[in-house]
Amino acid sequence: MNKALEFMTNTKDPSHGMEHLLHLLKYTERFFESTRDEFDIDREILLLALYWHDVWKSQNRVRIRNYLFHQWYEGLGSMLMFKKHARTAGLPQRTERAVSYAIRKHAALSSFPAITLEARLLWDIDTLDLWNSQRIQAIFRNLEHAPIFFLDAYLLYMKKRGAHLYFDWTKKEVERIKPFFFEEMASCRESLVR
Numbered sequence: 001m002n003k004a005l006e007f008m009t010n011t012k013d014p015s016h017g018m019e020h021l022l023h024l025l026k027y028t029e030r031f032f033e034s035t036r037d038e039f040d041i042d043r044e045i046l047l048l049a050l051y052w053h054d055v056w057k058s059q060n061r062v063r064i065r066n067y068l069f070h071q072w073y074e075g076l077g078s079m080l081m082f083k084k085h086a087r088t089a090g091l092p093q094r095t096e097r098a099v100s101y102a103i104r105k106h107a108a109l110s111s112f113p114a115i116t117l118e119a120r121l122l123w124d125i126d127t128l129d130l131w132n133s134q135r136i137q138a139i140f141r142n143l144e145h146a147p148i149f150f151l152d153a154y155l156l157y158m159k160k161r162g163a164h165l166y167f168d169w170t171k172k173e174v175e176r177i178k179p180f181f182f183e184e185m186a187s188c189r190e191s192l193v194r
């Protein structure tokens with residue numbers, strides 16, 4: 001876990017650093033507060049997956065031209081980094097396997113739905129941070145090229161897709177945040193146009 005923290009603290013990608021991780025931990029806490037013991041989720045596996053899921057992205061800067069490759073590869077990339085350190089730390093194989101699965105499945109372009117609850121919750125919690133207007137604004141303000149073009153594409157995508165989610169809790173959260181998110185993003189767009 002410390003090794004993951006080291007990667008995330010020294011991130012090369014500000015949108016996938018400690019702040020992102022701290023958001024996810026906060027969402028996770030709220031998830032458990034409201035669902036209690038409704039789901040049989042292994043917290044150790046979930047926590048390890050949360051800490052490690054974006055380590056690859058934190059060490060590789062995304063450029064627009066390699067964006068799709070990154071979206072597809074990041075799951076594998078982080079998983080391989082996790083596996084290497086899990087071996088050194090002597091983590092039980094069962095844990096290593098479950099965590100690896102969740103990390104691999106969190107990549108946006110991974111096919112087939114995730115099977116385990118831990119992988120599903122990581123997906124949901126990670127997706128929730130796509131609805132974080134502060135974080136998304138920072139991303140677009142830092143874009144060197146055509147921020148408006150990509151911002152519009154992003155907003156359209158978020159409007160249309162409504163991001164598939166596994167848990168009712170996350171679905172409700174998104175419904176709650178949505179209006180506020182689009183409002184904030186609209187004013188961000190205006191300030192970019194000016």
Ligand SMILES: [Fe+2]
Binds near residue numbers: 054057074106107
């Ligand atoms: Fe990621």
Ligand SMILES: [Fe+2]
Binds near residue numbers: 016020053126
């Ligand atoms: Fe993430």
